[in-house]
Amino acid sequence: MIKWGMIGCGDVTEVKSGPAFNKVTGSSLVAVMSRSPEKAADYAKRHRVPKWYSNAQELIDDPEVNAVYIATPPLSHESLTIAALKAGKSVYVEKPMSVSAEAGQRMLEAAVQSEGSLTVAHYRREQPIFKKIKSLIETKAIGEVKFVTLDYLQPALTAKELADPKIQWRVDPSIAGGGLFHDIAPHQLDLMIYFFGPVEKATGVSGNQDGLYEADDMVTGVLKFKNNVFFNGTWCFGMPEGQSLDRCVITGSKGSLSFAVFGQPQIELVVNGEKEVFGFEPLQHVQQPMIEATVRYFLKEGANPCKVEEGLEVMKIIEEFSS
Structure with a gap:
């Protein structure tokens, strides 16, 4: 049985991940931690978690905990991961x-x-829509893949959004590593590695066009x-109000695959002018399939x-694109 300790009780854990730890076979969430004792106690009460902590090391040292989920901002991922691994615990660390x-x-x-295992939470890999895309690529439904174009465009953050503490840290390079691009792009870039394997060359440019915060808001790679x-x-976080786009197109020698990474779970396959659409039910807990696979891995099944090598390759690409 994998008995999880979760460090961080933020929004990502409320629905996307937290409840799934108790819904996966061979898995249970036994402890949570937040720097705020009130927040930790409240989360534990609402989600029926037996124990809570306000100190990360105390959770890591809990003898009942044999795996740690790190759901804090990226700045603390390194220190917490290394501390948990040194304690012999397996780790599931959020992206980036x-x-x-x-x-x-x-x-x-x-x-x-260490004796522990480490998995990076690039959880879209295990979702049905992206496993289907990988299958269509491997069975050459569109022939030999030639190239991929990806556009992720969002309106600029409003003054109200920039005043929200839940958003502020995401555009602070000292905490997040590099703004909204560092928050969004890891999922997209990891999927490309999942689909196509190792990268031979990466290059890109970035800049801050709107000057709303310190991090770059325009990236191309x-x-x-x-x-x-x-x-x-192309990633642009300074579009006019009401204009946004989340679209990836994989073009092959016989046709194309089109889909959104974050939007409606749907694939459009076009071959010889004929279109076929594959639809998927939205997941209640988007990380549950990945947690299931991670639990099997931690149980050596x-x-x-x-x-971690794949997660590191994503970080290297991000740095090449935003250098």
Whole structure:
């Protein structure tokens, strides 16, 4: 049985992840931690978690806890991951895995040296829609893949949004690593690695066009995968009000696949001018399939659903794009 201790009781844990730990076979959430004792106690009461802490090390040292879920802002991912691994606990760490590739490398080294296991929460890998896309690619439904275009465009944050503490930290490079791009792009870039494998070359440029916060709000990048697939991505967080786009198109020698990474779970397959649409039911807990795979891995009943090396490759790409 995997008995989880969860560090961080923020919004991501309320529905996306937290409840799933008690819904997965062989898994239970036995302790939670927040720096605010009131917040930790409230979360534990509402979600029927037996124990709560206001000190992370005390949770890590709890003998009943044998796996730790780290759901704090990225700045603390490195120190908490390494502390848990040194204690012999397995770790499931939120994305991005760290604030930098250098920090990610230290996490990798700690994982290699420890008895625990480390999985990065790039949870879209295990969702049915993206597993279906991977299957369509592998069965050559669109022939040989040539290139991928990805556009993620959002309106600029309003003054009200920028005053929200839940948003403020996401655009503070010292806490998040690099703003909204660092928050959003890890999911998209990891999917590309999941679909196409190792990257041969990455290059990109970024800048701050609107000056609303310290982090860059415009990023564009190009990848060449070792299998000769090309990728071109654009992220703009300064669009006019009401204008947004979340679209990825994979083009092959016979057709194309189109889908949104964060939007409606639907795939549009076009081959020889004929369109087929695959629809999927929204998941109640978006991380549950990934948690299921992670539990199997921690129980030594399956493979690691997202290796730390893959999480580190995402961090390296992010740095190439936003350098």
